[in-house]
Amino acid sequence: MLRRQDVGHRVVVRRIVGVSHNRPLFADALGELVELTETELTLATAKGTLRVPLREVHRAKRVPPARRPPAAEVVALELAANEAWPAPIQARLGGWILRAAENWTGRANAALAVGDPDRTLEAAIDAVELWYAARGQRPMINTPMPLAAPVNAALDGRGWTARPLTLVQTAPLPALVGDVAPRRDLPPVELADSPADAWYEMVAEHKGTLPAVARKLLTGVPEVVFASVRDEAGDLLAVGRGAVTGPDRWLGVSLVQTAPAARRMGLGRHLVRAVAGWATQRGAARAYLQVEERNTPATTLYQGLGFRTHHTYLTREAPD
Template identity: 45%
Template sequence: MADVTPTHPVRDLPVGARVVVRHRLPDGSATDALGDLVAADATTLRIATRRGEVSVARADVLAAKPVPPPPARRGAPHTAIGTEDLQRVMAEHWRPLERLDLGGWRLRAAGGFTGRANSALALGDPGRPLPEAIAAVEAFYAARGLPPLVAVAHPAGGLGEGTEPADALAARGWTVRTPTLVLTAATDDLPGRAEAPLPAGLRVETAAVPDEAWLAQYHYQGAPTVPEAGRRILVSADEQVFVRVVEGATTVAVARGSLSPGWAGVTAVETAPTHRRRGLGRRVLAEVADWARARGAGATYLQVQGDNAPARALYEGAGFAVHHAYHYRVAPGGPGRR
């Protein structure tokens, strides 16, 4: 599976990530290879650079790290990044338990917990004719007892009409599920703790892993508990923080922050019904923003269902703006999951 790579002396480098690798040359000097890591084994890294593919022996590596995708246009990082590159960034914040690459597509599975971890992320060329790619998706999910699901990213304001694979899937009767907006912001522009005070009697606690109290307040699509697969996904990013607002011994609001090179992500924002409209959502966002700023993440993203007006008002009021949209296409007869 492509999401598992051998251990690197400096850090693990996931295949598919954009990386910079500093390495020795035969004459004893050093140079950098910047590009996408296309393969890695126990002895060699292969990086697709602008000048072609470079093979680097692990023994020659001096330093290596993932780096953010290049901008697709002029502007601040949170607006200049292209849609497909931002989709790749977000995928590293919510990694599945299993991944199989099909050309540029990523087939992801995690026992059915969330569409993000159980869908084919359709990016670029699948490396084969589209009907064959769709058949491969169907076979992959059928073998795992999951509904075939394809995540399709596109500009906001539509459903990707006139583009592949949206049109090809629609022609085969695949229906739309969960239209979602991707919002971004410059992390430095987001409110911090000082701008999001708590009501009297409440306090904030943070941790690197979710405890049982945090998990008990996170109800993904109304589910009463988080399954084992979900617990593993929640700690799948390079780094994450789990924020909770507490009253007495009761957790009344939660959020998760996550990190990848240059980017922070916000997920799992939830406030208990008894404590809504008291500024707790704004406060957990501020906690994640302060955490992200301290780690040098210049841009932050989050995802929100297009019809969730209260959540959109919260996020846009904090400084987020729409970058693009995506939705799922589900095979005839299959349910959709966000």
């Protein structure tokens, strides 16, 4: 059977799916073990998240990893993403980054566990708990996998829970920009250095009321663009944000939203393509985004644009 040390690694699980002629029927599942509790295990497979009750597991073991990006590349991308979504309060714990933004979004209010925390793992988690407690916030840690598999195992032992799996997906900018001319049957994409009030209002429909700290975070990047698509009456149909950060000049795509009445028109693709063109002019060559694995409409859109999963992470939360 699997152990907590296997979280974050590639495993194969043979499970019992039925009985025929008094004999059990088996099915195999291959994927990344993202959670292991006393009653079930959770796999991130190519077809999505799979939860298997332990009573249905016939056999399970760790298998050699699939081809993964180098650890240094994962760290570099995570640091570029941190620059693109800059929490106003940050502190260092060795290589880890402690972040706080008045609880607006998980990313800006969770410690980023990359690198060496410059102390034992248990002491590092203690320090995270104290830092967030001093700010009246629930301690959270983002654990990129499989780099942070030991962190996940330690957090399991402390009873920390996990939010839904997040995919960090990447795509080359030339593939996003393409050689095809922009669609002329759609309104043009407007690109601005700062967001209008209507842009904020549309984002708030998805993210909730935007406090002052949220606006500071969204605009606090030197190279950032706010994209909008409007109809003939001037009403917003879609919005999005792009930021170029890091020594490798990554384009971070975020907050791509379409008005309910304007969905399935290709506006999301239209908008991302325009943001990619903006980033290309600024020397970026690759794009990334972060999306929950369970968000099927978004993952389908991004797959069609050429995004593929680079790595994953879990946002872990301390017990109440």
